[in-house]
Amino acid sequence: MLGEVLKHIEQRSRFLLTSHARADGDAVGSTLACYEILRQMGKSSDVMLHDGVPRVYQQLPFAGKVVQADRVNGSYDAAILLECDSIQRARLQGLEGQFLINIDHHASNTRYGHLNWVSPREPSSGELIFRLLKVARWPITKQIADCLFTAVSTDTGSFQYPTTRPGTFHVGAELVTLGANLAKICDEVYQSYPLSRVRLLKHVYNHFRLTHDDQIAWFWLKKADFARTGADTSDSEGLIDHIRAIEPVVVACVFE
Ligand SMILES: [Mn+2]
Numbered sequence: 418m419l420g421e422v423l424k425h426i427e428q429r430s431r432f433l434l435t436s437h438a439r440a441d442g443d444a445v446g447s448t449l450a451c452y453e454i455l456r457q458m459g460k461s462s463d464v465m466l467h468d469g470v471p472r473v474y475q476q477l478p479f480a481g482k483v484v485q486a487d488r489v490n491g492s493y494d495a496a497i498l499l500e501c502d503s504i505q506r507a508r509l510q511g512l513e514g515q516f517l518i519n520i521d522h523h524a525s526n527t528r529y530g531h532l533n534w535v536s537p538r539e540p541s542s543g544e545l546i547f548r549l550l551k552v553a554r555w556p557i558t559k560q561i562a563d564c565l566f567t568a569v570s571t572d573t574g575s576f577q578y579p580t581t582r583p584g585t586f587h588v589g590a591e592l593v594t595l596g597a598n599l600a601k602i603c604d605e606v607y608q609s610y611p612l613s614r615v616r617l618l619k620h621v622y623n624h625f626r627l628t629h630d631d632q633i634a635w636f637w638l639k640k641a642d643f644a645r646t647g648a649d650t651s652d653s654e655g656l657i658d659h660i661r662a663i664e665p666v667v668v669a670c671v672f673e
Contacts (some may be wrong), residue, residue, distance in 0.1 A: 418534045422518060423553050425532060429494035430460045433515060436499045437506040438467035439651075442571025442606060445474040445483075447499040447520075447542040450564035452479050454546075454555060465489065467508040471651055476605050477567060478560035489515065500542040502526040520545055540580035543568025547588050559596030566597035571606060616646035618656060625660055634660050635669040 426432075434451055436444035448464060455462045469485035470477075489496070489511035496515035501507050502523040519530030522545060524537035539545050543565045550557050557565075569588055573581045576589065593599050610618075617638075625636040638653060646652075653672075661668045 418532070419549060419552055421532055422520065422534050422549065425495060425516075425518060426455070426458075426460075426497075429516075431494045432460060432462035433489060433493040433496040434462050434464045434499070435496065435501070435507050435509055435512070436466060437501045438508040440466050440468065440471060440474075441500075442474060443541045443543055443568040444500040445470055445477065445480070446564040446566075446568030446571070447546050449477055449479045449482070450543070450546050450561045450568070451497060451499065452482055453558065453561050453564070454550065457556065457558075463493070465509060472611070473606050473609065474567065476601075478563055498530065499546075504529040540578070540582065540585055541569050541572035543572065544585065544588055547592070557592075557595050559598075562592040562595040562597035563602060566592040566599070567602050567606065570602065575603070575607060611652065613647040613649070614652040614656075617642065617648040617652050618659060620646060621656055621660065627666070632667060633669065634663065634666045635671070636660065637671045637673070639673040 432455055434448050436448050448466070452462055452464050464483045465486040466483050467485070467487055470480045470483050474480060487508060487510060489509050493515055495518050496512055497518045497520060498504070498507060499520050501519070502521055502525045504512055504517070517530035517532070519526065519528065519533045519535065520542060521535050522537055522539040522542050526533070526535040528535065534545065536545060547565055566589065569585060569592070570576065573585055576585060620642055621636050625634050627634050643649065657668055657670050660666065
């Protein structure tokens with residue numbers, strides 16, 4: 418299938434690139450890497466994401482090329498969907514009429530494309546794109562390395578999830594060798610929080626409850642808590658881990 422994907426990319430020249438709505442690091446990193454790969458090949462591509470690029474990934478190379486959109490106008494030689502397990506998750510009207518190349522690593526992928534390169538063994542779509550580059554012998558520039566490192570790192574919880582394989586570290590090592598700015602990426606992605614998130618975290622620390630001999634922790638986040646702190650749902654991602662880190666607690670979080 419990888420060979421088929423390569424063949425179709427080489428044969429076609431005008432592409433649409435997209436990923437799932439509420440894009441994460443793998444979605445943004447893989448998509449931006451593809452944008453630059455196609456540009457280097459002399460091909461044109463429009464990059465559309467339903468919700469644009471989240472704040473933490475806006476420093477990535479080519480992030481400015483992303484257009485926030487909810488519909489596709491016109492037709493392309495092909496639309497490449499990355500990290501998107503169903504066509505609905507892209508939330509782009511008009512995608513159905515395109516020639517669809519589906520590149521993903523989710524076991525839940527519905528194989529909606531004309532070409533489906535779905536490999537659930539891979540811990541991230543970023544690793545799929547890395548493999549594509551290696552097989553095609555296309556150059557991996559420093560900027561592509563930045564995008565792919567972000568994809569690989571975020572989808573493995575910074576190389577901590579059980580999906581992380583020995584090969585993932587090799588991919589990470591090679592991307593850093595090729596110039597991925599490890600310190601800058603990690604600082605922006607993992608060490609930087611908006612004040613709204615800190616306010617929400619403060620609320621959680623102040624209000625979580627312990628029960629059953631301190632074995633269960635729970636907290637409740639209401640719409641009013643988001644409104645008061647200025648937080649949005651992206652600020653609540655990973656928040657539960659701060660409480661889960663308290664041993665030996667089982668955590669429950671209720672969203673209003
Ligand atoms: Mn992913």
